[in-house]
Amino acid sequence: MRQDGWLDWVVAEVREGWIPAAVYSDPAVFGVEVERVFARAWLFLAHESEIPEPGDYVVRRMVHDSFIVVRDEHGQVRVLANVCRHRGMQVCRAERGNASHFRCPYHGWTYRNTGDLVGVPFHEDAYGGGAHFPKSEFGLLAPPRVASYNGLIFASLDPQAPTLEDYLGGFRYYLDFYTRQSPDGPEFHGPQRWRVRANWKIGAENFCGDTYHTPYTHQSIAEIGLFGEHRATKRKEGAVYFADRGGGTTYKLPPGSFAERLRYVGYPDEMIERMAQTWSAEQRSLVEEAGFMVSAATLFPNLSFVHNWPRVREGGPPVPFVSVRLWQPVGPQETEVYSWFVVDRQAPEEFKRDSYRSYLLSFGTSGMFEQDDVENWTSITTVAGGWWSGRIRLHNRMGLSQNGAMLREPLRGWPGPGRAFQGFGEYNQRAFLELWCRYLEGVREEVPV
Amino acid sequence: MRQDGWLDWVVAEVREGWIPAAVYSDPAVFGVEVERVFARAWLFLAHESEIPEPGDYVVRRMVHDSFIVVRDEHGQVRVLANVCRHRGMQVCRAERGNASHFRCPYHGWTYRNTGDLVGVPFHEDAYGGGAHFPKSEFGLLAPPRVASYNGLIFASLDPQAPTLEDYLGGFRYYLDFYTRQSPDGPEFHGPQRWRVRANWKIGAENFCGDTYHTPYTHQSIAEIGLFGEHRATKRKEGAVYFADRGGGTTYKLPPGSFAERLRYVGYPDEMIERMAQTWSAEQRSLVEEAGFMVSAATLFPNLSFVHNWPRVREGGPPVPFVSVRLWQPVGPQETEVYSWFVVDRQAPEEFKRDSYRSYLLSFGTSGMFEQDDVENWTSITTVAGGWWSGRIRLHNRMGLSQNGAMLREPLRGWPGPGRAFQGFGEYNQRAFLELWCRYLEGVREEVPV
Amino acid sequence: MRQDGWLDWVVAEVREGWIPAAVYSDPAVFGVEVERVFARAWLFLAHESEIPEPGDYVVRRMVHDSFIVVRDEHGQVRVLANVCRHRGMQVCRAERGNASHFRCPYHGWTYRNTGDLVGVPFHEDAYGGGAHFPKSEFGLLAPPRVASYNGLIFASLDPQAPTLEDYLGGFRYYLDFYTRQSPDGPEFHGPQRWRVRANWKIGAENFCGDTYHTPYTHQSIAEIGLFGEHRATKRKEGAVYFADRGGGTTYKLPPGSFAERLRYVGYPDEMIERMAQTWSAEQRSLVEEAGFMVSAATLFPNLSFVHNWPRVREGGPPVPFVSVRLWQPVGPQETEVYSWFVVDRQAPEEFKRDSYRSYLLSFGTSGMFEQDDVENWTSITTVAGGWWSGRIRLHNRMGLSQNGAMLREPLRGWPGPGRAFQGFGEYNQRAFLELWCRYLEGVREEVPV
């Protein structure tokens, strides 16, 4: 379908802030993404709290590759390819459970939950025994790279990928607000999973920097009095930041101390206490001095975060919640959403209950925020599928002048890593797509934005 | 899949009257059709009578590209790309309605029904205002070319396309019989819409010239006494004509005057009166001297017309109806059919009622003619999908001698434009496919047939 | 998606006993298979017993090409392309029936069940009669090659294909055990048909040589006491053979005479009598001297056989059955299974009843063996669809030493053609895939294994 050089043209246009709509629907673009983005980036699989006990496992995908994320008998977390080394049968067909061994139903090869091949029927007769078939060489495969941060387990299919630390880079600073509110870290609940006819990038871009959509897309939430923050002015005062592989949005907090400001969004004192002790001075100062509270964020390519604080009962106070969500591509026009409710392990039970309620009202399959977001994303994906519409260059230049200069200076004195801006602008969507361009070009190393 | 030169071979064979079946199912052929036929030809969108009032709109597609056909606040008909200039959201998700503005649900950009961008939230803050973001440059896009004839609204995605007048050429003469029976022109009702697993070309070819299928495909209609004309002999006496971008079939009328002959097919005198006044002498003479009545027709590439006159009650007189139908491609093996009932605005209410009844009995989702046609087309499309069957060269040489000479002379004294033949022959199917070949070859200019 | 040379790499790896998983899911591989395997090999269509009377027909496919297998008015079996020579309509839309003629519903061309075109409406007017349109040239097409063996009707789309005899080669010796237990040969009942999300090759490989899966995949059958043979040791004592285009598995029989051994698997004396008379000395000796009983087998590319003898009532004796099954590809990840129950025509009614019961319990849509087999095959197909997993090289080296040498000698004194091995080993899967490699390379002639 596509003439050569078309991809180069796409990349060039995207860098200018003009997005050819086809990138949200074209099968050829998706094919390249699978090979250059998803086969090279670090992808999120699961959180350690999902598999607390030895033998606990969950089965997760990297696009269409299936992996078992299991805590082995020694308590070590492992990522095992869900592919029998003999004839490729899935050794585990459940979504979660507990198992000491994975036995292949086809010919009965048996693997310990460490991945080691421990049982081969008729090893001697069929394979000539260890001399000709050393079991040690046929354990379940693992992705080339596996690592975790705050208990979030990531893997990369690229042996040359940078370390996870380097990959995350400055974004770790922000990640802690969502996933390290106490030394114990968070517990993940869920996920809810469902399929939407949207391209995976649209949600990722939205979460990393689209403060501009909130007032209008989510107007219904304000109308029913569940949420004040989304008010346009509130949103406008917020800052957006981008550091290395990720970026996000924030809300400006009213005047007050660290504790007062966290109380304002609805955290109980004991949790605020722990945050104060857990976060670094630089992190605290984002709240204390700068006065910003993290909201939505995205880690390239397809992991997003959200922190929000709607009311959960008539006239009640705001109740904050955290959600982590994965935009798992199914195809160019379809994405499977994984949405977890995340809460600090040490949070009081009552807070956990209310925070969960707050989450369900807002995000996930029945979430009133998410519903309207996804409606936009599926419609854009459909439009992008037209031959002519696919060639329309969408506008990604908010915050740029006619000639491409910055309309606004980066925030001075921003306490965190990376670069931040206050007010509306597609700074982060551009940064996100710049990463996308780099990966499409095959560049792996750290990407300054 | 396809070796190079394959398409050239296809075109060469088609020109010889041998159609490789794969043209009715092959994805590669369809890909080329999208780029060379549907992105260059004039395509029908809607009729003005569907949007009588300012603000009235219908949403229509050109293959997978979505457009709003709207009568703006000044009463002017416009075709607007249903794509927000910001991030590509569909600004209109309904199929029809009335709106003064289209407001994008994602970030709230607002467009007047003229297409003008009139509202951009935080224009100043977010975009630096008019200096850096002149709204005037970001109205909803329109297809490069838009024009209408007899109220039929067409558009082309090709800036170099000939004018609609030139494109239609001599076919306008025939178009008037269906869509200009009085100075007021027709009113369109519907459409009914449904999806069939058939390639779009098969129906288009059938309507433009397949008089030969009527006796057998539609035998059931005769059996139940609803329709006599379809009798083989009647069909054989009919003529088929092709002029520039379209062609069609006719029935031979029994002896009689202009009025008598129109009475014969069931028109009331007051309508005949208006036809006499509205049609040109050349047009009247098709009925009066030549004695032919138009039946099915197709305008390249995918708009068809039908005029027929079955009985609508026991022993009752024939009642004529007109239908316009669009073969909207969904894919190589799937087509969405749009079928409108069309009747002259000034026709008496009772005639409109009966004519509508006549239409419903014959065409559309429940039409007894259409049902059997579509059954043939879906089966052919399935067959064409086979690796071996797709290479079979189907026979499109009816009316040609062994060596390709004409078995019959064109009709002499035919009052209309183009060339006409009496009796059975695939003259028009060849003419239609010749146009198709030209477009596949990238030729745009007027095509003599 | 695929870089050049990828297919060469695949073939090279497969020859080493390492199967890149993608061969079980990749659309490009499937595209090549359609052109080089299914368009060149001999494919099974039907058995003569399915169409006993003149006019009896069944409609069958070769991948997506539809053919009518009909016994014509002279009693001769014919294979006719189900494609009208005019515009490609399917002249027969039923799955089976009896017809003296096939009349095309589109324009009424009529073909005798010999394929001869006998009726063309308006032959003179429309086509200039025989001079310009000799009906004799427009009969229904037949595949380039058609032949049968033991009443099994095969066709090939390749004019250069070897004769069926040569194609089958030594495999005919084994075919007789399933389809020639008496001079009258078998009767085919069914087929059951259903679609499974599995690649066609997996089942074909399994049936031709996978004795190793039985003990574990089918353990449930043993648990419920329906079948003893599947016991690992029993399976291990069996031999696998491969001769020219096909191979299969056997069970070792307990000591005894020809008759005793056939009685052991449940055949009544009168049938044993007929087998003794019908089979050649070489064939009898497979049972009598060598003491092996045929079980599963596959004829390249996609026809499999099974012979098994479970119990059909509490504590009852084993009852043997034969099933023939076709793995009809629908796409790279989907296969339509055709499963026939096959029994000797002369078998006593009571045996036929019990054998049918034995079949239904074991194979087909509700068969307890087949259910677990297919589960493995669909899961493997899914896994193979992953970008990374598709590159995993699956293990097909059972019976080979580390350096690729044979761990075991071929059976000496094997009475049948080809090469046989006793004990577990993927000898036949390698032989099957070697054929597959040859066809992918475009080699047609006889393939020594």
Added chain:
Amino acid sequence: MKAATEEVLVRLDGHDPDYHAVVDFLVREAELLDERRWRDWLGMLADDLSYEMPVRVTRAHSLEGSTLPDMDHFREDRFTLQKRVERLETEYAWTEDPPSRTRHFVTNVRVYRAESGELVARSYLLLFRSRGDVREPEWVCAERTDRLRRTEAGLRLVRRVVVVDESVLRTQNLAIFL
């Protein structure tokens, strides 16, 4: 609840004999249609029957106006239904030769008695349609509002309005009845 007409309708509960009579009528009708016994089916229809299936469209904000006033998939009377049946009985109704294998699943039946004594029934219909061996099966979902008249011969269908749930039908045609 009010039908098209503005008359008042009384909801019948599940042990009213008329409720069962109506359910029985709808289920028997489904059986006749799925067995292609059209003559028997015609026998269930009143002579002054009106059988309507308006086209559905997608409109903004609400379901208001989501049925077109001027375009239908069906707008039949006894004569036209009779003709359709006659046609299906010929040897030339290709689109149903071979025939579809249909299944009319009838659920959510609500029955009302009108002042006139006629019965009004609303029901949900899930139609499954399989044809041949290669095509994927097709579905049609709809709500039907029926008006039934009592006669000595039993209930007769006086009016049916089928509100289909899709604006673009995903079935090859309506050579069947709903």
Added chain:
Amino acid sequence: MKAATEEVLVRLDGHDPDYHAVVDFLVREAELLDERRWRDWLGMLADDLSYEMPVRVTRAHSLEGSTLPDMDHFREDRFTLQKRVERLETEYAWTEDPPSRTRHFVTNVRVYRAESGELVARSYLLLFRSRGDVREPEWVCAERTDRLRRTEAGLRLVRRVVVVDESVLRTQNLAIFL
């Protein structure tokens, strides 16, 4: 209406207690099957049960002969059903491990009394089957004709004939019961 046998059957209306008993039987059966309580389900079957599901084929012109006389998807008696259940209860019935999540939607129930006093029930079945997280769900549509016998312990299924609507099943197997 006549069943396979030529005996006369009397249609029961919706307030006949036997009608409710049969509906109750079919709905409870669906519950047991969907909850994989096969032992309880076997308890609903007569010892001389015949459980049949012939293969469907597409023939020209009519539905006549659209079920094969000599090939079935199921042709079971108590022994074979028992074995199938035993198998599903082992740890090695891979095709149902993990299990399908099924839903047997039962509608259009018609009940008849035979001269013998046995009851005959015809019903429509819509089976929804979801398995794992990646596969698309599967559907099976069919009509079932059941013969039920009264016993002190309640109704028992004596014979079931399942007429499926597709000639090519779009489900991986019949490791389930209909």
Added chain:
Amino acid sequence: MKAATEEVLVRLDGHDPDYHAVVDFLVREAELLDERRWRDWLGMLADDLSYEMPVRVTRAHSLEGSTLPDMDHFREDRFTLQKRVERLETEYAWTEDPPSRTRHFVTNVRVYRAESGELVARSYLLLFRSRGDVREPEWVCAERTDRLRRTEAGLRLVRRVVVVDESVLRTQNLAIFL
């Protein structure tokens, strides 16, 4: 049969008036939901309503533990349902503008009386959802276990547990009610 609570439940047969009352309740509810008459629907709910739809997961061997204890698609009370309805009534509930055309097919109803006098109903739900003209329609299958309380104003829903049949929903969202 036992509900979540361990109390004993008595199965009601098909001619028990309460059986019909419950069927009537479920069918009327479906009608209100499909007609988007949410206010009327809220009127059918008790003030202390609990409305739950746990997430389903695929586990090995059996359906045990196939609903997550700590994650739901819905876990609502009157306040949250009220808010959801209010939202749908605004002009900004984009995901239902244009609205879905839904059809709640309710079948396999089983009714039980609890010692408390409350009624427990289990039913199968097949939801068909069509939106716009281009998207393919979507399906949701589930079983619902409802607890109903008698009030002078009629039955009121006290608790609903929806057990959906898919672990990965194939619908864009749950901006609808089941």
